[in-house]
Amino acid sequence: MKPQPLTSAPSDAESRKAVAPVVCYPVERLPRPDLGAYRAVREDWTLVERVTVPAREAACFHAPAGHFVRILSVEGPQVGDLNLFNAADLTERFYSGKTRALCGTHVGPGDQLFSSFPTLRPMATITHDTLDWYGFDAFGGGVHDVIGTRCDPYTHSLLSDGGIYHHCCHSNLTRALAEETGLPLPEAERHVHDVLNVFMCTGFTRDTGQYFMKASPVRPGDYLEFFAEIDLLGCMSACPGGDCSTVHSSDVAACYPLLVEVYKPARLPAGWAPPAVNRYDRTHGTAL
Numbered sequence: 001m002k003p004q005p006l007t008s009a010p011s012d013a014e015s016r017k018a019v020a021p022v023v024c025y026p027v028e029r030l031p032r033p034d035l036g037a038y039r040a041v042r043e044d045w046t047l048v049e050r051v052t053v054p055a056r057e058a059a060c061f062h063a064p065a066g067h068f069v070r071i072l073s074v075e076g077p078q079v080g081d082l083n084l085f086n087a088a089d090l091t092e093r094f095y096s097g098k099t100r101a102l103c104g105t106h107v108g109p110g111d112q113l114f115s116s117f118p119t120l121r122p123m124a125t126i127t128h129d130t131l132d133w134y135g136f137d138a139f140g141g142g143v144h145d146v147i148g149t150r151c152d153p154y155t156h157s158l159l160s161d162g163g164i165y166h167h168c169c170h171s172n173l174t175r176a177l178a179e180e181t182g183l184p185l186p187e188a189e190r191h192v193h194d195v196l197n198v199f200m201c202t203g204f205t206r207d208t209g210q211y212f213m214k215a216s217p218v219r220p221g222d223y224l225e226f227f228a229e230i231d232l233l234g235c236m237s238a239c240p241g242g243d244c245s246t247v248h249s250s251d252v253a254a255c256y257p258l259l260v261e262v263y264k265p266a267r268l269p270a271g272w273a274p275p276a277v278n279r280y281d282r283t284h285g286t287a288l
């Protein structure tokens with residue numbers, strides 16, 4: 001947030017500011033998924049798991065590699081905070097920041113969700129989004145962001161003079177992961193990470209660069225769908241912000257459940273193979 005500069009502009013300020021930007025990570029050489037091959041196998045599949053995420057709570061689900069996951073809006077507009085893990089190794093988890101650097105601030109069909117270092121590989125590929133018509137609105141807002149973190153009781157405490165609220169997405173994810181894995185609560189909490197904000201409509205204000213949210217355009221029946229590139233443990237929170245049109249970190253907003261469905265296709269996408277872990281040798285310039 002930079003509202004009032006303390007320094008005066010140099011004489012060439014305008015020309016410096018007029019320099020055209022370049023994309024930080026040119027992705028021309030980034031291997032891209034064959035979205036058509038993924039979508040072709042969606043015609044013949046079997047529902048193998050259905051998990052309801054209660055409002056202001058979280059729930060876990062499993063999606064073996066080669067399965068599809070749908071996150072559905074039911075009953076009313078609701079956003080969800082998604083954590084993804086390698087089901088066999090919780091230290092490999094969704095890396096929101098690097099996914100943002102590679103895919104942009106909001107994700108959609110054809111984008112891949114990348115895992116943390118040192119594996120840094122696609123964990124999931126988005127195969128359908130009934131809200132992809134939204135694009136970016138006049139405020140710069142878009143749907144399904146990887147720019148927010150997750151609502152949490154620590155920030156809430158900072159902003160409310162020590163206020164306590166136990167159903168932020170961070171706490172919901174922590175409780176659900178502890179229950180799923182049997183880990184003690186403090187250990188489970190260490191695995192909770194920055195999320196994919198499913199259905200959330202967000203952006204940055206043009207004047208101050210602040211993170212904003214607005215009422216999600218999601219309606220019952222809408223869904224985001226992705227293909228599991230590796231065996232996934234997912235954890236989904238139905239945010240206490242509801243459609244995130246007003247407030248979160250409280251019981252004020254209207255909240256609804258979310259539904260997670262896992263589908264097993266009759267065949268795998270043509271040419272698909274599980275992604276290998278990252279090829280960097282991890283020597284960091286030294287002899288191991």
Ligand SMILES: [Zn+2]
Binds near residue numbers: 238241248
């Ligand atoms: Zn939340």
